[in-house]
Amino acid sequence: QVQLQESGPGLVKPSETLSLTCTVSDDSISSYYWGWIRQPPGKGLEWIGYIYYSVTTYYNPSLKSRVTISVDTSKNQFFLNLSSVTAADTAVYYCARVFGYNDPRVFDVWGQGTMVTVAS
Amino acid sequence: QSALTQPPSASGTPGQSVTISCTGTSSDVGGYNYVSWYQQHPGKAPKLMIYDVTKRPSGVPDRFSGSKSGNTASLTVSGLQAEDEADYYCSSYAGRKTVVFGGGTKLTVL
Numbered sequence: 001q002v003q004l005q006e007s008g009p010g011l012v013k014p015s016e017t018l019s020l021t022c023t024v025s026d027d028s029i030s031s032y033y034w035g036w037i038r039q040p041p042g043k044g045l046e047w048i049g050y051i052y053y054s055v056t057t058y059y060n061p062s063l064k065s066r067v068t069i070s071v072d073t074s075k076n077q078f079f080l081n082l083s084s085v086t087a088a089d090t091a092v093y094y095c096a097r098v099f100g101y102n103d104p105r106v107f108d109v110w111g112q113g114t115m116v117t118v119a120s
Numbered sequence: 121q122s123a124l125t126q127p128p129s130a131s132g133t134p135g136q137s138v139t140i141s142c143t144g145t146s147s148d149v150g151g152y153n154y155v156s157w158y159q160q161h162p163g164k165a166p167k168l169m170i171y172d173v174t175k176r177p178s179g180v181p182d183r184f185s186g187s188k189s190g191n192t193a194s195l196t197v198s199g200l201q202a203e204d205e206a207d208y209y210c211s212s213y214a215g216r217k218t219v220v221f222g223g224g225t226k227l228t229v230l
Contacts, residue, residue, distance in 0.1 A: 044224040045209050058217035061121055094165055105154045105213035108177065109163040
């Protein structure tokens with residue numbers, strides 16, 4: 001079973017860019033969509049976006065202006081950049097494998113999540 | 121793209137059946153047979169329990185089942201067990217390569 005592991009700073013200053021990495025344990029990164037989901041403390045899940053084979057990206061319309069997802073297939077890693085962060089971006093950030101090539105819709109493998117706090 | 125609507129809480133005693141609803145619109149739940157359900161225990165990552173309305177991934181007990189009618193999907197947990205106590209989230213494909221989640225339901229086993 002493939003495993004995912006998020007990594008990155010746990011504290012980001014307001015107005016700066018949040019950058020996270022998700023490392024995939026096998027070589028399947030070119031075969032699936034890969035996504036990011038976040039969960040503010042005590043709140044529900046929010047889809048951020050996903051990427052397929054470093055070519056195609058799709059983002060939550062509410063975050064689209066600030067989000068960039070990219071991939072490095074040589075390192076089996078994909079990345080999240082979220083710019084101009086505020087306290088509202090404080091959350092646990094999860095990376096996940098996405099099932100469904102034509103209609104990517106199912107997050108079937110998840111990382112353990114990483115807490116990111118936005119504060120000065 | 122608005123969040124799907126779930127009841128904030130649900131409960132049942134061991135052995136009972138509990139059903140959690142997830143209401144959307146014709147643009148998401150009602151428009152596609154692509155509803156998923158996730159279980160999340162405190163401090164843990166979500167776990168996929170049901171996908172494409174009724175399908176169970178390998179390893180998920182058959183006590184968990186899904187259904188859909190119109191713009192509302194449902195997750196039923198039969199033969200409730202203590203370990204089923206968790207938060208449950210629905211999600212739906214919403215077209216144009218987008219996904220929307222529900223607000224979550226806290227299931228308590230009394």
